[in-house]
Amino acid sequence: MTVLRMNQIRLRPGEGTELLGSRIARMLKEAPSEIVDVRIVKESIDARNKKDVRFVYTADFRVKNEKRILKKAEKLRLNVKPSPEDFYRPPRSGYEGTGNYEGLRPVVIGSGPCGMFAGLLLAEAGLKPLILEKGKKVEERSADVERFWKSGELDPRSNVQFGEGGAGTFSDGKLTTGINDPRIAKVNEEFVEAGASETIQYRHMPHIGTDVLRKVVRNIREKIESLGGSYLFGTEVTGLRTEKGRLTGLELEKGEILDCRHAVLAIGNSARDTFEMLYENGIEMTPKPFSAGVRIEHPQELINFSQYGETNDSEGRLSAAAYKLSCHCRETGRGVYTFCMCPGGYVIGAASEKEGEVTNGMSRFAREGENANSALLVSVSPEDCFRETGLEHPLAGMEFQRMLERAAFELGGGDYSAPVETVGHFLGRPDTEASVNPTYRPGVKWTEIRKCLPSFITDAMTEALPQLARKLRGFDLDGAVLTAVETRSSSPVRITRDEEMQSVSLKGLYPCGEGAGYAGGIMSSAVDGLKAAEEIIRDLSDGSSSDQVHDEEGLAARS
Ligand SMILES: Cc1cc2nc3c(=O)[nH]c(=O)nc-3n(C[C@H](O)[C@H](O)[C@H](O)COP(=O)(O)OP(=O)(O)OC[C@H]3O[C@@H](n4cnc5c(N)ncnc54)[C@H](O)[C@@H]3O)c2cc1C
Numbered sequence: 001m002t003v004l005r006m007n008q009i010r011l012r013p014g015e016g017t018e019l020l021g022s023r024i025a026r027m028l029k030e031a032p033s034e035i036v037d038v039r040i041v042k043e044s045i046d047a048r049n050k051k052d053v054r055f056v057y058t059a060d061f062r063v064k065n066e067k068r069i070l071k072k073a074e075k076l077r078l079n080v081k082p083s084p085e086d087f088y089r090p091p092r093s094g095y096e097g098t099g100n101y102e103g104l105r106p107v108v109i110g111s112g113p114c115g116m117f118a119g120l121l122l123a124e125a126g127l128k129p130l131i132l133e134k135g136k137k138v139e140e141r142s143a144d145v146e147r148f149w150k151s152g153e154l155d156p157r158s159n160v161q162f163g164e165g166g167a168g169t170f171s172d173g174k175l176t177t178g179i180n181d182p183r184i185a186k187v188n189e190e191f192v193e194a195g196a197s198e199t200i201q202y203r204h205m206p207h208i209g210t211d212v213l214r215k216v217v218r219n220i221r222e223k224i225e226s227l228g229g230s231y232l233f234g235t236e237v238t239g240l241r242t243e244k245g246r247l248t249g250l251e252l253e254k255g256e257i258l259d260c261r262h263a264v265l266a267i268g269n270s271a272r273d274t275f276e277m278l279y280e281n282g283i284e285m286t287p288k289p290f291s292a293g294v295r296i297e298h299p300q301e302l303i304n305f306s307q308y309g310e311t312n313d314s315e316g317r318l319s320a321a322a323y324k325l326s327c328h329c330r331e332t333g334r335g336v337y338t339f340c341m342c343p344g345g346y347v348i349g350a351a352s353e354k355e356g357e358v359t360n361g362m363s364r365f366a367r368e369g370e371n372a373n374s375a376l377l378v379s380v381s382p383e384d385c386f387r388e389t390g391l392e393h394p395l396a397g398m399e400f401q402r403m404l405e406r407a408a409f410e411l412g413g414g415d416y417s418a419p420v421e422t423v424g425h426f427l428g429r430p431d432t433e434a435s436v437n438p439t440y441r442p443g444v445k446w447t448e449i450r451k452c453l454p455s456f457i458t459d460a461m462t463e464a465l466p467q468l469a470r471k472l473r474g475f476d477l478d479g480a481v482l483t484a485v486e487t488r489s490s491s492p493v494r495i496t497r498d499e500e501m502q503s504v505s506l507k508g509l510y511p512c513g514e515g516a517g518y519a520g521g522i523m524s525s526a527v528d529g530l531k532a533a534e535e536i537i538r539d540l541s542d543g544s545s546s547d548q549v550h551d552e553e554g555l556a557a558r559s
Contacts (some may be wrong), residue, residue: 002082003060003061003062003082004082005041005060005080005082005083006024006027006058006061006078006080007056007057007058008056008079009024009027009056009057010023010056010057011023013053013318020040020057024061027078028069028072028073028076034064036061038061039060039061040057040058040059040201040202041057041059041202042203042204043055043199044056044204045204047321051309051310053308053309053318060083070082087185088183088185088186090125090530090537092125092541093126093542095125096126098126099126100126103540104262105128105130106129106130106263106264107130107250107258107263108122108131108132108266108529109263109264109267110133110268110271110513111164112165112166112167112168112266113513113525113526113529114264114512114513114514114525115166115529116165116217116224116526117187117190117526117530117533118529119229120223120224120229120533121533121534122229122533122536122537123223123227125537126227127536127540129224129229129230130231130258131224131229131232132232132252133163133164133231134236134237135163135234136157136233136234137163137233138169139214140158141159141164142214144158144159145158145160148349149348149442150442151442152415152417152442154351154352156353157234157236159350159351159352160350160352161268161350161352162268164218164221165214166525167268167270169213170348170362171213171340171360172340172345172361172362172363172367173196173207173208174205174207174521175188175207175522176205176206177521177527178520178524179524179527181527183527183530184523185201187527188200188201189201191208191216193223194215194216194217194219195212195219196208197365205322207363210362211365236252236273237250237253238253238277239251239281240277240506242281242506245505245506246261246507246508247262247263247506247507248508250263262539263508263510264512264532265503265515266512266513267515269491269514269515270352270488270515272398272402275398276395279395281506282505283505283511284495284496285494285495286394286493287385287493288491288492288493288494288517289381289382290380290397290491291337291378291380292377292378292401292404292457292485292486293376293377294486295359295360295440295483295486296338296480297347297371297373297436297438297439297480298371298474298475298477298480299371299372299435300320300321300343300344300369300370300372302372303321303322304318304321306321306472307323319367320343320344320368320372323341323472325337325468325475326338327464327471329464329467330463334379334464336376336464336467337376337377338375338468339377339489340375341372341375342361342362344363344364344368344370344372345363345364345371345373346369346371346439347359347371347438348362348441349416349418349441349442351405351409353402355406355409355414356402356405356408356409357405357408357412357418357419358486358488359418359484360375361374361375369439370437375486376464376482376486377486378456380397380400382396384456385397385400385492389403395492395493396492397492401487401488401492404485405485407451407452407485408485411451411452411484412444412445413445415443417445418440418443418483419444419445419449420447421447422435422478422479422482423478423479423482424478424479426449426461426462426482427462427476427478432478433479434479434481435478435481436481449482449485490514490520491517494518496511501535510535513525
C-alpha cells in the first residue's frame with residue numbers, strides 16, 4: 001500500500017479529526033473503507049470568513065491502488081501526491097551504540113534548545129558529549145524562578161534566562177519558525193518522545209507549554225545520559241585555551257582547565273559575561289540589529305472575537321486565538337511588530353542581571369489564562385546603539401539593552417516591579433482605566449513608560465498602535481496594558497563562523513544558536529545545534545563514514 005498526501009481538507013470546529021478519512025473519501029468519491037491509516041501532517045485555521053471558521057488539514061493516508069486514486073484526483077482537481085519521504089539522516093560517526101569512543105569528549109557550552117539538541121545528536125553518535133551549564137538543573141531552577149516571581153529575590157546564576165533548558169524553559173514553548181529544514185521533524189519527534197503533545201507535529205502554530213516543557217527538558221537530559229553523555233551544572237566557562245588558532249581547552253570558573261578540541265558554543269543571547277570574555281579573547285563578532293520595546297496585554301476574549309467572530313465552537317476545539325502583526329512606520333521610518341505572542345498567557349519577569357528589569361511572556365499548554373500578551377517591538381540598528389551608548393563597539397547593543405533594563409528597574413521602584421501604563425494613557429488619554437489585571441510578577445508600578453525608553457522607540461510605538469489596530473480590531477484598546485521593557489528578543493551580536501560552523505578566529509569553537517546570532521527561537525536554535533553536532537561528528541568519525549573530514553593539521557581529528 002502506498003502513502004499519499006492530500007491538502008485542503010476542511011472541517012468545521014464542531015467536527016472531530018476522526019472524520020478526516022471519510023472526508024477524504026467523500027472528496028475523492030471513494031468508499032470510506034478505501035482510505036486507511038490517516039495521519040495528520042498539518043493543521044491550520046482559516047479564519048478569513050468570521051462566520052465560517054474552518055480547520056484546514058494536510059493528511060497522509062494509505063490506499064490499495066495508488067495509480068487509480070492519483071488519476072481520479074487529477075480529474076477532480078484535487079491536490080493529491082505520493083507522500084514525500086523527507087527523513088532526516090545525520091552523518092554517522094562509526095561509534096554509534098558501541099561505547100568504544102576514547103577520544104577527547106566534545107563539549108557543549110549551554111543547555112538551552114541549541115545545546116540540548118547538539119548534545120543529543122553527539123550522544124546518539126556515541127561521542128559521549130559533556131554538557132556544561134552555568135545554571136542549575138530544571139527542578140532546582142524552577143524553585144529559584146518561582147522565588148523571584150514571588151519576592152523579587154534574583155539569583156543571577158539561576159533565573160528565566162540561565163539554567164537547564166535555557167531561555168525557553170519558562171515560555172509558551174511555541175515552535176513556530178521561519179525556517180524550513182528536515183531536522184525540524186527530528187526535533188519534534190524528540191520533544192514528543194520526551195512528553196510533549198503529538199499535536200506539535202502537525203499544528204500550524206504548535207506549542208509545548210511551560211508546564212510540559214520542564215518535564216520534556218528533564219527527559220531529554222536523561223536520554224542524553226543514557227547514551228553516554230553527561231552534564232556539569234553550576235559550571236561556567238570563563239576562558240579559552242588556544243594553540244595556533246585551534247581550541248585546546250576551556251577555563252572553568254573554579255580555575256580548572258578542561259582539555260577540549262571541539263566545543264559547541266550555545267550560550268544564548270543573555271550571556272553578557274561570556275560575550276565579553278570571547279571579545280577579549282579576540283573571537284570575531286559583529287554588532288547585529290535587534291529589537292526592543294514592551295509587552296502588550298489584552299483580554300483574551302477580545303482577541304478571540306477579533307479572530308474568530310461569533311463562530312459556533314460548541315466542542316471547544318478553537319483554542320485561545322493568536323495574532324502576529326507588523327507595520328512599517330512612515331514618519332519614524334521604523335519597523336514595528338508583535339513577537340512571541342502568548343494566548344491565555346502571563347507576562348513574566350525575565351531578569352538575569354542585578355538592577356535590570358526585563359519582561360517576556362509564557363503560557364501553559366492549556367493556554368487558559370484570561371489575558372493575551374505579546375511583545376511589541378521596534379527595530380534597533382547598531383547605529384542606534386552607538387548613538388545611545390556613545391560606544392562604537394561590537395557589544396554596544398548589549399550595553400544599550402542593559403541601559404534600558406536599568407532605567408526600567410529604577411522606574412519600577414528598584415524591586416524588580418515593572419513599569420506599566422495603559423495604551424490610552426500612553427497615547428495621551430490620562431483618564432483611561434485598565435481593561436486587564438497586569439499579570440507581571442513580582443509586581444507592577446503604574447507610571448509613564450516613556451521615562452525608561454528612548455523617544456525613537458516610543459515615537460514608533462505611538463505611530464504603530466493605530467496602524468496595527470487596522471489589522472487586528474481592538475489592538476489599540478485604551479485599557480490594554482503596556483509593560484516595560486522587552487529587550488532580549490534576539491542577540492545584539494553575531495559571532496562570525498565559517499562554512500563548517502567554526503569561529504573564523506578559532507578552529508574547534510562552534511558558535512551557534514540564538515546567542516551567536518544564527519537562530520531566533522526554540523526550533524531554529526535546536527536545528528542549529530543539530531547542524532553543529534553534524535559537523536563535529538564528521539570531524540570525529542572513525543573513518544568508516546564516507547564523508548570523513550580531516551582537521552587543518554591533516555590528522556583525523558580524534559585527538
Ligand atoms: C520567557 C521566554 C519565553 C520565550 N518564549 C519562546 C517561545 O514561546 N518560542 C520560541 O521559539 N522562543 C521563545 N523564547 C526564545 C527562546 O527561548 C530562545 O530563542 C532559545 O532558548 C535560544 O536557545 P539557545 O540554546 O540558543 O540559548 P538559551 O536557551 O539562551 O540557552 C543558553 C544556555 O547557556 C548557558 N550559558 C551561558 N553562558 C554560559 C557559560 N559561559 N558557561 C556555561 N553555560 C552558559 C545559559 O545558562 C543558558 O542555559 C523565549 C524566551 C524567553 C526568555
